[in-house]
Amino acid sequence: MRPAQRNEPQRSDPSTTARVCALLTAFRPGDEALSVSELARRAGLPKTSTHRLVSHMIANGLLERDGAAVRLGLRLFEIGQLAIRQRGLVDSARPHLADLREATRNTVHLAVLEGTEVVYLDVLRGPDAPRLPSRIGGRFPAHATGVGKAILAHAGEQAVEKVLETSLPAVSRRTITSPAILRKQLATIRAEGVAYDLEESGVGVVCAASPVLDGEGAAVAAISISGWSNRMRTERIAPAVRTAALTLSRKLR
Structure with missing residues (x-):
């Protein structure tokens, strides 16, 4: 069994995928960074689950730390550019x-x-x-x-x-x-x-x-x-x- 590579996204079940989407879409135009508590509130998720998911998303570049808060990661920008260029x-x-x-x-x-x-x-x-x-x-x-x-x-x-x-x-x-x-x-x-x-x-x-x-x-x-x-x-x-x-x-x- 080969070890997971550092940049390889972790496998998610559908419920986890839905929660990750909820956290990403919790960011609104004008938001620079949000606290984990605010993310949990906007996404309607428990704080414990939000803390765990945020850690995984930071590890995969989807989010970045900004002091005690988090902001959208550059990895999302890269993915977005690929989506646009493919068209x-x-x-x-x-x-x-x-x-x-x-x-x-x-x-x-x-x-x-x-x-x-x-x-x-x-x-x-x-x-x-x-x-x-x-x-x-x-x-x-x-x-x-x-x-x-x-x-x-x-x-x-x-x-x-x-x-x-x-x-x-x-x-x-x-x-x-x-x-x-x-x-x-x-x-x-x-x-x-x-x-x-x-x-x-x-x-x-x-x-x-x-x-x-x-x-x-x-x-x-x-x-x-x-x-x-x-x-x-x-x-x-x-x-x-x-x-x-x-x-x-x-x-x-």
Whole structure:
């Protein structure tokens, strides 16, 4: 029986895996470091179990000590970078995103669909754009975003049904919460190639988005430009977003 290597992760049963995930996701944007007691409270775990798991996670580089507290480890950053690079999207998309930001001075996003949410792979903030809650690695309900609707319009029925099963919670007063209206919008987006967020993700914010398609016509990601509703005319910037998405689609193929 060979001895376990120092950097080899310890085997975990499903319950242990769920607890490790609970501890990692207990960290929120803006958190530098958390005490073990605070981690246990946020994750809803006993302190004794949390102390034991934290020790294992430190040993495997998932967490790092910061005095009496702990913070997320660099190993997580390495894993995250691998996940992004495997998609082959960020490096290919970055020049197009930069051009869009330069031309519009608004915020540009690259996002993918995961379940009922979009995950932002890249965010280039524009100097004339509002402060948005989006961040790299952050999530947002797909039905309330331009990028989410752009992807859903070119996703299978199973993906759309999964989103509809969430009952389409309202993020702002203009979020689409009607399945019939959302389906009608998705059909229009599929025909036109552009999706709009008209203050559906936040008051005063609008965006135009377009899908990045694979060779079979399925969306693998979406690009969007977001700005102030009283400054940015979505119909004017839509062609630029559409062109960038089509160019990136061809490049990825």
